[in-house]
Amino acid sequence: xxxxxxxxxxxxxxxxxxxxxxxxxxxxxxxxxxxxxxxxxxxxxxxxxxxxxxxxxxxxxxxxxxxxxxxxxxxxxxxxxxxxxxxxxxxxxxxxxxxxxxxxxxxxxxxxxxxxxxxxxxxxxxxxxxxxxxxxxxxxxxxxxxxxxxxxxxxxxxxxxxxxxxxxxxxxxxxxxxxxxxxxxxxxxxxxxxxxxxxxxxxxxxxxxxxxxxxxxxxxxxxxxxxxxxxxxxxxxxxxxxxxxxxxxxxxxxxxxxxxxxxxxxxxxxxxxxxxxxxxxxxxx
Ligand code: MG
Numbered sequence: 219x220x221x222x223x224x225x226x227x228x229x230x231x232x233x234x235x236x237x238x239x240x241x242x243x244x245x246x247x248x249x250x251x252x253x254x255x256x257x258x259x260x261x262x263x264x265x266x267x268x269x270x271x272x273x274x275x276x277x278x279x280x281x282x283x284x285x286x287x288x289x290x291x292x293x294x295x296x297x298x299x300x301x302x303x304x305x306x307x308x309x310x311x312x313x314x315x316x317x318x319x320x321x322x323x324x325x326x327x328x329x330x331x332x333x334x335x336x337x338x339x340x341x342x343x344x345x346x347x348x349x350x351x352x353x354x355x356x357x358x359x360x361x362x363x364x365x366x367x368x369x370x371x372x373x374x375x376x377x378x379x380x381x382x383x384x385x386x387x388x389x390x391x392x393x394x395x396x397x398x399x400x401x402x403x404x405x406x407x408x409x410x411x412x413x414x415x416x417x418x419x420x421x422x423x424x425x426x427x428x429x430x431x432x433x434x435x436x437x438x439x440x441x442x443x444x445x446x447x448x449x450x451x452x453x454x455x456x457x458x459x460x461x462x463x464x465x466x467x468x469x470x471x472x473x474x475x476x477x478x479x480x481x482x483x484x485x486x487x488x489x490x491x492x493x494x495x496x497x498x499x500x501x502x503x
Pocket of ligand 1: 232294395423453465
């Protein structure tokens with residue numbers, strides 16, 4: 219039997235959050251259900267964030283209530299802090315994600331808080347998720363480069379990862395937020411972080427801004443990474459490089475995994491068709 223690669227579809231959250239045009243709740247619900255139909259077993263469905271800050275995801279409750287929940291699919295949600303978690307829990311997410319950065323300037327500009335302050339905000343989220351037995355994922359953005367500071371030292375990423383693991387058990391998800399990585403950067407990053415987390419338990423969150431996401435994924439797979447994020451249709455763009463591609467496209471990543479002989483359980487053609495459909499919705503505004 220082929221070895222498995224786990225994909226988390228982040229289009230409905232990370233993708234749509236970063237597209238200027240919001241799509242309707244009904245379209246989001248249809249998208250999430252169709253992603254499950256296409257074989258995705260982990261879908262980040264939405265975020266419980268301030269609607270005035272991120273109007274694209276203001277309908278988090280309606281989306282969670284509207285989707286057809288399947289028992290074999292993990293529907294996760296992003297929360298910025300304990301207040302977000304309070305809002306999220308009645309929707310019964312299967313898992314929760316929090317978000318920090320490896321670059322101090324990015325953290326300040328993006329969340330209005332230092333890295334240390336974001337970690338302080340997470341402490342009660344970690345405690346509550348443990349009580350509720352909810353799996354927790356922690357995103358570390360700008361894990362390769364920062365739009366303000368340039369290249370990020372892998373040792374700085376490892377430091378943030380260590381602090382997160384002190385807060386409690388969580389799945390570490392390293393984000394190349396501006397799609398700056400070349401395969402060698404991925405190697406250096408994995409080298410630094412693998413002292414803290416085994417490589418096959420790490421998640422990589424690649425962006426295709428520089429057109430190298432698939433090359434980076436290939437190298438990561440060679441080095442033992444077995445969990446990736448992806449967004450159908452490459453949704454998400456890049457606020458720091460207008461017009462550039464966004465998250466690595468789920469269809470491209472499935473194609474790579476298929477070509478390398480790994481099992482994803484995802485129908486690449488179906489997910490590509492879905493990506494095309496949602497791109498049309500987003501682009502026609
Ligand atoms: Mg992303």
